[in-house]
Amino acid sequence: MYKKTREVRVGSVCIGGDSRVSIQSMTSTKTTDIEKTVNQIKQLYTAGADLVRVAVPSPAALDAFSAIRKQISKPLIADIHFDYKLALGALRQGADKVRINPGNIKDWSKVKLIIDEAQKSQAAIRIGVNSGSLESGLKRKYGGPTIEALVESAINHNNMFLDYGFDNFVVSIKSSRVKTTIAANRLFAQASDTPLHLGVTEAGTPNLGEVKAAIGIGSLLNDGIGDTFRVTLTADPVVEVALALKICKALGLRKEGLEIISCPTCGRTHSDLISIVNEVEQKTKHIKTPLTVAIMGCVVNGPGEAEEADLGLALGKGRAALFRNGKVIRTIEEEDYVQILLQEIANMAAKNN
Ligand code: SF4
Structure with missing residues (x-):
């Protein structure tokens, strides 16, 4: 009501x-x-x-x-x-x-x-x-x-x-x-x-x-x-x-900056998701453009959440699928997860600004 x-x-x-x-x-x-x-x-x-x-x-x-x-x-x-x-x-x-x-x-x-x-x-x-x-x-x-x-x-x-x-x-x-x-x-x-x-x-x-x-x-x-x-x-x-x-x-009453959707991790996660998410959150604090970014630990819910977000990273074993606007745009090697996702976030923020 x-x-x-x-x-x-x-x-x-x-x-x-x-x-x-x-x-x-x-x-x-x-x-x-x-x-x-x-x-x-x-x-x-x-x-x-x-x-x-x-x-x-x-x-x-x-x-x-x-x-x-x-x-x-x-x-x-x-x-x-x-x-x-x-x-x-x-x-x-x-x-x-x-x-x-x-x-x-x-x-x-x-x-x-x-x-x-x-x-x-x-x-x-x-x-x-x-x-x-x-x-x-x-x-x-x-x-x-x-x-x-x-x-x-x-x-x-x-x-x-x-x-x-x-x-x-x-x-x-x-x-x-x-x-x-x-x-x-x-x-x-x-x-x-x-x-x-x-x-x-x-x-x-x-x-x-x-x-x-x-x-x-x-x-x-x-x-x-x-x-x-x-x-x-x-x-x-x-x-x-x-x-x-x-x-x-x-509650969606203010839209400013990143809303990160990430899972709690579990025995299926192959990477240190918590560190990855924390690093992305820290390094994007200055961004005011509203963006949803999903960073998910495995294929159970990862691709679904990544598809729904503006940008999404669905982690697998040593590799991850990077989604932009609901579509997979590339696969990333584990050592590049943070750097490439940050670059994509910066590009999208600048474009949507
Ligand atoms: S998305 Fe995968 S890794 Fe993350 S909590 Fe769910 S099942 Fe575990």
Whole structure:
């Protein structure tokens, strides 16, 4: 099921509508360290982020945000908790979007002031519903941050914003539990055309966090649910962006660079396939042209996969068949596998560029 949502504008980036799924990340520097924060924002954009968020937890951070804004031309999102005045300040300093958890601000009259300011500056808002900051009334009603409680909170706020006449907002429903995140977002998507920002919150270190993000976010994106997402890891945020790009690539949402199709090897493999694949992957990292390259260990699945790819190498005993666009173009001796395949990849990348 592909769910088309309404379009929300965040500076030069659109979320929802017909836009591509955008990748977000957040700085981990102290916002008051302007130089470090600006550098990290630039690193995240260079790594492939579409949107970067900065924490604004204090008046000093707000002053820094103002200085940072002047040095960054790409969209900038301010992350606000508890103090509505910081949200107002960030919007006045040029934030393209503010993320607020209404459960943390509590007072609807204050949230309305934030909406008014966002409307005035043509900025967006993210309504963040997190299992860790759910309204106490809903927790009591459902006995905890259950799927139903999270969705009810999201729908309540979604409707309050719409009833107030503001629709340039997205919603996120996050839990550190993968299954809860998936179920809650699926339920919300059935009920609303508001764009969804996906994430498995507090997913931990890359060790398990990468798997949680890939399953949680990947399952929803594969359902056609989700317009933007952030992988959250206890790690350098550049790692988050790298994983986000891999999730998009695995699902065919971004086509850039090589997608290598290779087998796990087994007792039928006659060459050191793992080294061959690693070398090809390393030496083609710079290529941006989308290409599928199959490197397969034997005749069981090798010719079939090689035929389906743009380029394919189906290994045999000391020799391999090289495929281009589904046809065998030559046979290669073992010592030439890597060099000739790299040459073919370079030629095809240049031709398709
Ligand atoms: S393609 Fe051949 S070598 Fe590779 S895992 Fe399958 S059977 Fe084994």
